């Protein structure tokens with residue numbers, strides 16, 4: 001329940017939301033192809049989203065715009081009732097409003113039907129009403145989109161513009177919701193930090209904290225969303241006292257058959273700034289690694305030099321296990337690394353090895369599945385359902401089942417920690433959808449762990465660095481980089497991250 005102090009803030013927040021949304025429409029209207037004379041129809045629902053709509057209508061009328069309010073249900077909350085009262089214009093019931101074809105083509109409908117409180121199925125009459133217009137703007141969320149996951153109910157009307165109130169919501173950044181929000185523009189709102197928790201409790205969909213926003217002690221262990229950016233984590237800076245060991249040692253288990261993946265992981269680790277990268281590989285497959293990376297150390301595994309022997313070196317604390325590995329190679333290495341209490345990034349082959357058995361991953365520091373790998377490991381109906389409809393909760397549940405930080409990769413990667421922190425990454429590029437790009441990422445996670453970052457922060461930093469490198473490589477390669485091109489940009493990405501994190 002929301003406390004009294006936070007409750008008292010709500011009318012002011014609704015006023016700011018509605019006024020800000022009106023300002024946004026006035027500013028962005030021309031870009032949407034709307035003239036000054038364009039009619040605005042606000043479709044107001046029964047909750048506070050509808051309340052925002054009434055406030056917006058009042059501000060548009062004050063700005064002398066032609067605005068009509070259509071009601072899809074009497075206001076049910078005190079706030080919405082007050083907003084309705086303060087609107088002095090007519091309110092036309094949905095059933096009796098007859099828009100003409102000119103309005104459909106030239107006017108804009110403001111979708112204030114449902115926002116964060118939507119659940120279940122979208123009622124067909126208001127959904128069809130919204131669909132009828134050429135131009136649409138949403139308040140908070142297009143109606144029918146889940147604010148937490150971005151899941152869309154059938155019949156959602158895509159908008160060109162969405163007003164985000166104070167903070168972004170996960171559903172505005174995650175597919176498929178992201179695709180129907182159009183351009184998401186933040187309406188600034190004065191929201192005291194201590195009330196954020198109460199707002200989250202009061203409204204059914206989460207908001208995204210900015211990197212520097214404090215999480216109160218009572219929120220520890222609860223689901224909390226963050227937008228991934230420098231400042232949420234801090235990469236160590238270079239100092240004159242550094243040596244290669246202080247910058248971190250990353251060891252990669254090299255595959256004998258598919259050596260390319262291990263080599264790309266090695267490249268990711270080295271390019272993102274680890275001091276020393278090594279590969280442990282069966283002697284008969286070592287040459288490709290030796291020839292491929294002059295600055296890396298290749299440890300040839302023989303009957304007399306085993307993985308156990310290598311683990312006697314305590315500086316080799318961080319391992320990447322999975323890229324390019326067969327199940328038998330994973331079986332011979334992953335349990336050994338865990339038994340030696342090493343920090344392990346479990347990717348690719350290790351995830352395949354744990355198909356249907358997530359408990360096999362317990363002990364890993366970070367797991368990095370893409371959707372296919374996720375579905376193989378976590379193959380219960382509940383987890384498959386979450387994967388389809390709620391990626392943040394899917395990643396969180398995976399983190400809790402394995403005890404590891406879970407990076408659920410995709411165009412909107414999600415990084416979840418067992419303690420409830422979930423970061424959503426939007427800093428990436430479509431150019432990353434190329435074979436080997438995930439292998440590069442596993443090495444970057446290794447570097448961030450090896451330098452002493454905690455697993456969630458390390459994973460978030462790695463995903464951001466990888467995304468930044470992907471953007472830069474895409475720009476350099478006309479949109480079509482190779483995984484190697486992405487790796488080549490990681491040093492500059494780290495330089496940029498350390499500059500930005502100072503500002504954050």
Ligand SMILES: NC(=O)C1=CN([C@@H]2O[C@H](COP(=O)(O)OP(=O)(O)OC[C@H]3O[C@@H](n4cnc5c(N)ncnc54)[C@H](OP(=O)(O)O)[C@@H]3O)[C@@H](O)[C@H]2O)[C@@H](O)CC1
Pocket residue numbers: 013014017045046047048049050051052076077113114115116117118119120121122123139140141165199203204
């Ligand atoms: N966060 C903030 O700080 C601020 C948030 N603000 C605003 O508050 C909004 C959230 O308001 P909200 O909680 O009242 O929910 P809202 O989206 O209006 O819907 C609830 C109503 O819809 C109904 N309903 C739901 N689904 C339905 C369905 N399928 N079919 C039919 N009916 C359905 C539901 O019915 P019930 O479940 O109660 O039967 C209830 O009546 C948020 O999006 C933002 O715009 C701002 O004012 C300022 C600050």
Ligand SMILES: Nc1ncnc2c1ncn2[C@@H]1O[C@H](COP(=O)(O)OP(=O)(O)O)[C@@H](O)[C@H]1O
Pocket residue numbers: 348370409410411412413428429430431432433434435436437438439440441466
């Ligand atoms: N459209 C996209 N936009 C942003 N990032 C993407 C996109 N497609 C893939 N990625 C990223 O690229 C990487 C691909 O990893 P993965 O599928 O494991 O590739 P591979 O196994 O070939 O190395 C992941 O980090 C993922 O988040």
